[in-house]
Amino acid sequence: MIKIANSIKKIKADRLISITSIKQGKKNTLYYHFSFNKKAEIREFSIEVPKGEEVESLIGVFQNALLLEAEATELFGIKFKGNSYSGKRLFQNEGKKVPKICSVTESFRVRKNA
Amino acid sequence: MIEIFYAALLIPLALVFEGVRRRLVARMHNRVGPPLLQPFYDIMKLFSKETTPRKNIVFNLVPYLALLCSLAMILIVPFSVLGFDYDFIVLGYIFILQDTFYIFGAVASRSPFGMLASVRELLLMLGYEITFLIVLALFFHSTGLLGFQEYNAELAFTKLPFASLFLLFTAFVILRITPYDVMIAEPEISAGFFSEYSGRSLALLEIAEFIKDLVIYLLLGFLIVGKAYALLLAPLFMLFYMVMLTSSPRYSTVVTVKTFLFLALLAFADIFILV
Amino acid sequence: MHEKIYPIGPQHPSLKEPLFLKLHVDGSYITKAEFNLGYAHRGVEKCAEGYFLDTALHAVQRTCGICSQCHSMAFLNAVEPMTEAKVPDKVYLQRLITAELERMHSHMLWGGVMAHEIGLETLFMYYWREREHILDVFDELTGNRVHHSPDLLGTAKRAFNKKNLDMVLEKLDLIEHEIKDLKEVMRSHGVITSRFKKHGKIPKKMAKELGLVGPVARSSGINYDVRQNAPYMAYRMKELKVKPVIRTGGDAWERTMARCDEIFESMRLVRKACEMIDPKEDVPKRKNLFAKGTLGRGRSEAPRGENFHFVAVENNRILRLKLRTPTLANVICYSKIMEGEDITDVPVILMSLDPCISCMERVAVIRNGKQEVWNSHELFEGRKHD
Numbered sequence A: 001m002i003k004i005a006n007s008i009k010k011i012k013a014d015r016l017i018s019i020t021s022i023k024q025g026k027k028n029t030l031y032y033h034f035s036f037n038k039k040a041e042i043r044e045f046s047i048e049v050p051k052g053e054e055v056e057s058l059i060g061v062f063q064n065a066l067l068l069e070a071e072a073t074e075l076f077g078i079k080f081k082g083n084s085y086s087g088k089r090l091f092q093n094e095g096k097k098v099p100k101i102c103s104v105t106e107s108f109r110v111r112k113n114a
Numbered sequence B: 001m002i003e004i005f006y007a008a009l010l011i012p013l014a015l016v017f018e019g020v021r022r023r024l025v026a027r028m029h030n031r032v033g034p035p036l037l038q039p040f041y042d043i044m045k046l047f048s049k050e051t052t053p054r055k056n057i058v059f060n061l062v063p064y065l066a067l068l069c070s071l072a073m074i075l076i077v078p079f080s081v082l083g084f085d086y087d088f089i090v091l092g093y094i095f096i097l098q099d100t101f102y103i104f105g106a107v108a109s110r111s112p113f114g115m116l117a118s119v120r121e122l123l124l125m126l127g128y129e130i131t132f133l134i135v136l137a138l139f140f141h142s143t144g145l146l147g148f149q150e151y152n153a154e155l156a157f158t159k160l161p162f163a164s165l166f167l168l169f170t171a172f173v174i175l176r177i178t179p180y181d182v183m184i185a186e187p188e189i190s191a192g193f194f195s196e197y198s199g200r201s202l203a204l205l206e207i208a209e210f211i212k213d214l215v216i217y218l219l220l221g222f223l224i225v226g227k228a229y230a231l232l233l234a235p236l237f238m239l240f241y242m243v244m245l246t247s248s249p250r251y252s253t254v255v256t257v258k259t260f261l262f263l264a265l266l267a268f269a270d271i272f273i274l275v
Numbered sequence C: 001m002h003e004k005i006y007p008i009g010p011q012h013p014s015l016k017e018p019l020f021l022k023l024h025v026d027g028s029y030i031t032k033a034e035f036n037l038g039y040a041h042r043g044v045e046k047c048a049e050g051y052f053l054d055t056a057l058h059a060v061q062r063t064c065g066i067c068s069q070c071h072s073m074a075f076l077n078a079v080e081p082m083t084e085a086k087v088p089d090k091v092y093l094q095r096l097i098t099a100e101l102e103r104m105h106s107h108m109l110w111g112g113v114m115a116h117e118i119g120l121e122t123l124f125m126y127y128w129r130e131r132e133h134i135l136d137v138f139d140e141l142t143g144n145r146v147h148h149s150p151d152l153l154g155t156a157k158r159a160f161n162k163k164n165l166d167m168v169l170e171k172l173d174l175i176e177h178e179i180k181d182l183k184e185v186m187r188s189h190g191v192i193t194s195r196f197k198k199h200g201k202i203p204k205k206m207a208k209e210l211g212l213v214g215p216v217a218r219s220s221g222i223n224y225d226v227r228q229n230a231p232y233m234a235y236r237m238k239e240l241k242v243k244p245v246i247r248t249g250g251d252a253w254e255r256t257m258a259r260c261d262e263i264f265e266s267m268r269l270v271r272k273a274c275e276m277i278d279p280k281e282d283v284p285k286r287k288n289l290f291a292k293g294t295l296g297r298g299r300s301e302a303p304r305g306e307n308f309h310f311v312a313v314e315n316n317r318i319l320r321l322k323l324r325t326p327t328l329a330n331v332i333c334y335s336k337i338m339e340g341e342d343i344t345d346v347p348v349i350l351m352s353l354d355p356c357i358s359c360m361e362r363v364a365v366i367r368n369g370k371q372e373v374w375n376s377h378e379l380f381e382g383r384k385h386d
Helices: A003-011 A065-076 A102-112 B003-028 B036-047 B059-075 B088-106 B111-143 B162-173 B200-225 B230-246 B253-273 C045-047 C053-060 C068-079 C087-119 C121-142 C162-188 C190-198 C204-210 C252-276 C326-337 C343-352 C376-381
Strands: A015-024 A025-036 A042-047 A055-058 A079-081 C005-008 C020-026 C029-034 C296-304 C307-312 C318-323 C364-366 C370-373
Touching: A015 A065, A015 C307, A015 C318, A025 C252, A025 C307, A042 C296, A065 A079, A065 C326, A102 B003, B003 B036, B003 B059, B003 B200, B003 B230, B003 C318, B059 B088, B059 B200, B088 B200, B111 B162, B111 B253, B111 C005, B162 B200, B162 B230, B162 B253, B200 B230, B253 C045, C005 C343, C020 C343, C029 C326, C029 C343, C045 C053, C045 C318, C053 C068, C053 C318, C068 C296, C068 C307, C087 C121, C087 C162, C087 C252, C087 C343, C162 C190, C162 C252, C190 C343, C204 C326, C252 C343, C307 C326, C318 C343
Parallel strands: A055 A079
Antiparallel strands: A015 A025, A025 A042, C005 C020, C020 C029, C296 C307, C307 C318, C364 C370
């Protein structure tokens, strides 16, 4: 598990703005954006996450990390230890097959006769 | 016999009244509004849509029973096709019966919105039922007559000012004008009573509502001003109620119930003064 | 005691967009609230991937109907410094005028919807009638009433001439008196004050901990507005300095008043900007710009708060685009403020936080008249770039 919560607590940021993950080839990089001081300067913090590793969740430090981390989990499969958000954030139906592609007029005719 | 024909004509007249009402409210909102015959188009469209699947016997029967109550109302009030002694008590009973059928339907629909709507409607019924029956009895007691067929008092509001006032207030709840429409409050409980009906059942419920509205407007004119002027004065009463509708928001439920219980107490006091 | 679950959404007359709130209800009081999102996810981030910057701008501008200009400005704030574009002042002022007019129309839309929640349909219709004047202005300035996209990378699609600016000022004079009257109704109508005050209270400490943004945070006492703290584009000019509306209290009525006041502040900015524009100047022609550098971050002030875009560029194409909309930042407080409230107050509280769910989030791609629906695996593994 990659531990980041303590070092981020020491930075003493005002607010967590967003958590993004970028996948290039097989490499997954997590970017954290924080806002500091009255001028609301943005400072960035990035870590590389190897495949299969868990990252420590920031919920103890910033409460709004709940949804931001859930998005990274749903899209890229990065697991955050300590984040127990069970609701769906982006995708409602998982794992269904792609339906057969048909034209819009054909699907209307099928629905009307059903 | 010709009276049955007049009473049957009231059904399309109720739909036209509803069309005029919607246009009037739209003009007060600074917009154009639907065409005058819009309720006809709505009812025809609703008949062609699919009905919700059969849930249970009460849920399916309620629209037909509510429509029967509305048709019974037309037979009594303006043209007295069926007139008998003490038929004003039966009229009050029919209004309350129709509301009870709505509550049955809402509870039988087993949706959380229906449950909430039925609870609110029961609370309000406590208030307006009593007042309505007392006021009707006062009107007939003062003339000494016993039924709608024989009623001939003219300008009754000069002799019974408070009873007329209470009748006007009670009509607020029966017509579901805004402070007192907590049971079909759209944003809060998504039209609780009617949210589970669709298609033919909803069409019948809508027709029942339109007929009930027309009967109330006619009843007000009948009792307060006079038998002959009922039809002429119905549009004026509609205008008054629509001005009240467009200018008031909903209060919280507790406040609305308190106002009606207060009115019921005043009506009780009115019996002793007979005014 | 009996505990039931009362669902608000995904389809509900009080919500303008789908959102699922599961309320655990005891009688008529709420004991717990959970929420579920994702009903309107359209995959804008995926749609922009792999395209050149101009094409991606086209997708980003259509994220939301009500706040389309603020997304465009945040994206341009992120990308324009990476290119070597010299943007003239007139383009910045044009963008400011569209953005502030958008703020006005969004708050008016919101004001009408709040009135509809408590049953005052007349106020709803009056607010939306005034809003029609602003949509006419958009039609004149940009050619479109809703998804007005007047921006290009480094320039604008057309220059405003004297006739456009005169029309803007004329329409503002027309609606000013009416909006003052409508604000007075919101401020002093007895039923509105009794139903809005003391409901949905967000104390200042909670707002700071959860990182809330926008008028929701500003009416709890937090002094944060992107236009004031980190000014961008035309807000850097000293005549166009923004004075944000700060209130204390944090309940639904304070949020209503804050938004009503912001309309007047925007009006002042638009009038000042119309004076400062030179109507005879022309905007530069569209050029193909090459983006150097890899990462860009941009912010803008949407009508609902701070909008943040993070852009990763590779070889002049977009590798990853991340939008963090203000509603996403505020949605975390929905479950906390509902506890202890009555069900009748839920629509009022929910709308006073002004959710714009379509900004937040099924990809249904329509190509050549055929429709395809993807699930998450297809989305991120199997897409080929055009």
